[in-house]
Amino acid sequence: MHFDVISLFPEMVATIAEYGVVGRAQRRELVTLDIENPREHTSDVHRTVDDRPYGGGPGMVMKYEPLAGAIAAARERSPQGSPVVYLSPQGRVFDQATARRFAELPGLILLAGRYEGIDERFIESQVDEELSLGDFVLSGGEIAAMAVIDAVVRLLPDVLGDDESAAQDSFMEGLLDHPHYTRPETIDARTVPDVLLSGDHAEIARWRLKEALGRTFLRRPDLVEKLGLSDEQRLLLDEFLKEQRQ
Numbered sequence: 001m002h003f004d005v006i007s008l009f010p011e012m013v014a015t016i017a018e019y020g021v022v023g024r025a026q027r028r029e030l031v032t033l034d035i036e037n038p039r040e041h042t043s044d045v046h047r048t049v050d051d052r053p054y055g056g057g058p059g060m061v062m063k064y065e066p067l068a069g070a071i072a073a074a075r076e077r078s079p080q081g082s083p084v085v086y087l088s089p090q091g092r093v094f095d096q097a098t099a100r101r102f103a104e105l106p107g108l109i110l111l112a113g114r115y116e117g118i119d120e121r122f123i124e125s126q127v128d129e130e131l132s133l134g135d136f137v138l139s140g141g142e143i144a145a146m147a148v149i150d151a152v153v154r155l156l157p158d159v160l161g162d163d164e165s166a167a168q169d170s171f172m173e174g175l176l177d178h179p180h181y182t183r184p185e186t187i188d189a190r191t192v193p194d195v196l197l198s199g200d201h202a203e204i205a206r207w208r209l210k211e212a213l214g215r216t217f218l219r220r221p222d223l224v225e226k227l228g229l230s231d232e233q234r235l236l237l238d239e240f241l242k243e244q245r246q
């Protein structure tokens, strides 16, 4: 899959992309990444990419022309059918279903804004999808763009190892994860739940699902609502809630 990122801070994007799963996927040539700087698409001596907002007020707005030049360069080298995605707090919330949809595409062009935003006419004419990671403001779209790339790359075929893939394909899709423990067995009188030391794999799987259901219900009831529970899951959740009252 090919990713293209439009950013005024290309080195920031390139550096983040060297690490972890995305870095490994690039080195294995499962993923390619190009970065286009709108500043390279200016024609004035000052290489101006921003200007004052019509209507007045504080801050600056990214100009249409340099962005259009950068997008044209990205479209040129991106596969046909690579949508342009703009990361901003005004977007629809990005989620795992969107990551799965993107992982089916040949490419993605991600636009990372700076300042107080970009000229609305650019969004209207060039952006296919505006996405947000949640209700907070960053100082630019780069970190959000890299989060989207990370979430998509780990879904691509052959990117994860067998263990990581198996963990992803587990039965807890749509739920929060269960708690994890590793050595030592005791830390400041806090012990590992006995069941995890029992060697009874069926019982361990049941405990993990129960914990996942319990945490999801307590922390993210909206996810439980969306998912709907099977009779067996309902039973496990009731058991969790009873144990929690003791």
Ligand code: 9WO
Pocket: 059, 087, 088, 089, 112, 113, 114, 115, 116, 117, 118, 131, 132, 133, 134, 135, 136, 137, 138, 139, 140, 141, 144
């Ligand atoms: C800046 C600002 C300053 C004063 C009042 C309102 C303001 N809004 C913004 C703003 O939204 N700036 C953005 C910075 C312009 C687009 C790129 N930036 C950005 C993207 N900040 N936060 C994101 C983002 C992207 C995805 N998910 C969460 C946040």
